Structure formats: C-alpha cells, structure tokens
Amino acid sequence: xxxxxxxxxxxxxxxxxxxxxxxxxxxxxxxxxxxxxxxxxxxxxxxxxxxxxxxxxxxxxxxxxxxxxxxxxxxxxxxxxxxxxxxxxxxxxxxxxxxxxxxxxxxxxxxxxxxxxxxxxxxxxxxxxxxxxxxxxxxxxxxxxxxxxxxxxxxxxxxxxxxxxxxxxxxxxxxxxxxxxxxxxxxxxxxxxxxxxxxxxxxxxxxxxxxxxxxxxxxxxxxxxxxxxxxxxxxxxxxxxxxxxxxxxxxxxxxxxxxxxxxxxxxxxxxxxxxxxxxxxxxxxxxxxxxxxxxxx
Numbered sequence: 567x568x569x570x571x572x573x574x575x576x577x578x579x580x581x582x583x584x585x586x587x588x589x590x591x592x593x594x595x596x597x598x599x600x601x602x603x604x605x606x607x608x609x610x611x612x613x614x615x616x617x618x619x620x621x622x623x624x625x626x627x628x629x630x631x632x633x634x635x636x637x638x639x640x641x642x643x644x645x646x647x648x649x650x651x652x653x654x655x656x657x658x659x660x661x662x663x664x665x666x667x668x669x670x671x672x673x674x675x676x677x678x679x680x681x682x683x684x685x686x687x688x689x690x691x692x693x694x695x696x697x698x699x700x701x702x703x704x705x706x707x708x709x710x711x712x713x714x715x716x717x718x719x720x721x722x723x724x725x726x727x728x729x730x731x732x733x734x735x736x737x738x739x740x741x742x743x744x745x746x747x748x749x750x751x752x753x754x755x756x757x758x759x760x761x762x763x764x765x766x767x768x769x770x771x772x773x774x775x776x777x778x779x780x781x782x783x784x785x786x787x788x789x790x791x792x793x794x795x796x797x798x799x800x801x802x803x804x805x806x807x808x809x810x811x812x813x814x815x816x817x818x819x820x821x822x823x824x825x826x827x828x829x830x831x832x833x834x835x836x837x838x839x840x841x842x843x844x845x846x847x848x849x850x851x852x853x854x855x856x857x858x859x860x861x862x863x
Contacts, residue, residue, distance in 0.1 A: 571790025611768035630772030657759035797833035
C-alpha cells in the first residue's frame, strides 16, 4: 500500500507540471497524485506534490507565498511575455536614452507592495471553463481582469547589457497568484522599452524549499514528508489527546478549545504523531475543517 505524503520535486525545464504528476504516479504506483501550484514548461524549481490522502493538504499549501529567481529582459516584448513566445517588438536606440538606473529602480518600486496586476493572456486562469492559454492558441483574443497581489520583495541581484537589451536577474517574494511574467511585461512597459521573462525558477513555497527537493530522475524511492510533518509547516501544529482525536474523527466539536488557535486554522496531531486533520474555530469550540482518511495519517 502506498503511504500518503508530500513530495518536493525540482522540476526541470521542458516538462509541464502535469508531466511531473504523471511521472510521480508511475514512480509511486498510484493514481492519487496532485500538485500545489502550476509551473510553466519553461520554468524550473519547486513543485509540491501530494500523494494519496495527503492530496487533501494541497488546498492549504497552494495559497502560500512564494519566492522566485528570474531573469527579465528589457528591450523586447513577446507574445507570451516570456522566452517561449515570438518576439513582437524591439526597443529603438532612442527609447533607451531615458532608461537610467534610477528609472529602473523607480519602476521596480512601483511594482512592489500591494499592486493591481493583469495576468498574462497565456496563463492557466480559466475563462468560461477553458484555460486562457488554450483560448489564445485557438486564435481568440483574451484580456484577463486585474487582480490584487502582493510583491514583498523585488530585488535586482545582477545586470547584464547585450545588443539592444538589458537583462536583470531578480529575486521576488510574492503572494500566491502573482505572475512574474506580468512583472517583466509591466516593468518594460513602464520604461518604454518592453520586457519579458527569459528564465524563471521557483525556490520556495511557504516553508518548503527547493533545496530539499528531489530531481525528476530520483522519484523512485524518494522520501516524502508525512501528512503531519507537512501540515505543521503550513499551519499551527495543535497537539490533541487520543480522546479529542477520536471526537474530531467522528465529527464532534472540542468544547471550549477555540482559544488554543493562534490563527484561523491548525493541524490537529494525535499522541502517535498522526495528522487527525485541520481544525477551525466555531464560536468557543474547535471543529474539523478537514479530516484525513484513516489510512492517510
């Protein structure tokens, strides 16, 4: 029987997130596999994979903040806002005269904090039930609605000049749902020279780090985090007695225990170190928001 768990995978370029899920299914011999947040084929880095009953935890991981390392190329725009698209425009020499270090810094500051961002039209966002990128590939014009996202860090760590372009290596800490391609596009537009993404790597999802991930070649026999270990990384860990664990598993409330929660949710862990599920406040009590399957704890 396949043990439930959370697997950290370092996705290589050229594979889709679905490809990684398919390979994980084969490696672990189970169909019940999912992931917490898509990476584009061009992108590399951390995919958080849920196996068997631990897939229930992905709901609580997908919204975690993230860290990306990226390269923004100023001076060109593409149809996909990244290197996979055809180059549409190239900045003229005159356009570059106003692009100073100070202007670049100002443009980055304008894209830091809580901002309104329009996702790329080739994103995985669904429009009337279909992915935006599928509609674009079918020849439809897609304009997505702006959304509020938070960019808490947007640092330039290196700069390189080429023929008609400037490449900026950046590190971005951001809320879930932030599109780094859109940051590249918007920075280039603000500077008047255009911009797109040429490299993207996700190095962190919440408290999960790519340094702890396995390569795609090492999926066979890879070590996973137990549901309790993984849940304690994204939620407050709440130790419960065997009696409380039994009550939660039977749908009963824990009377008068709501004050034990620091936030809205917590991971209830029984005396054997097994994850009972996720609990939430309900008035003065605690109740289950999600119970783990008996075999998945």
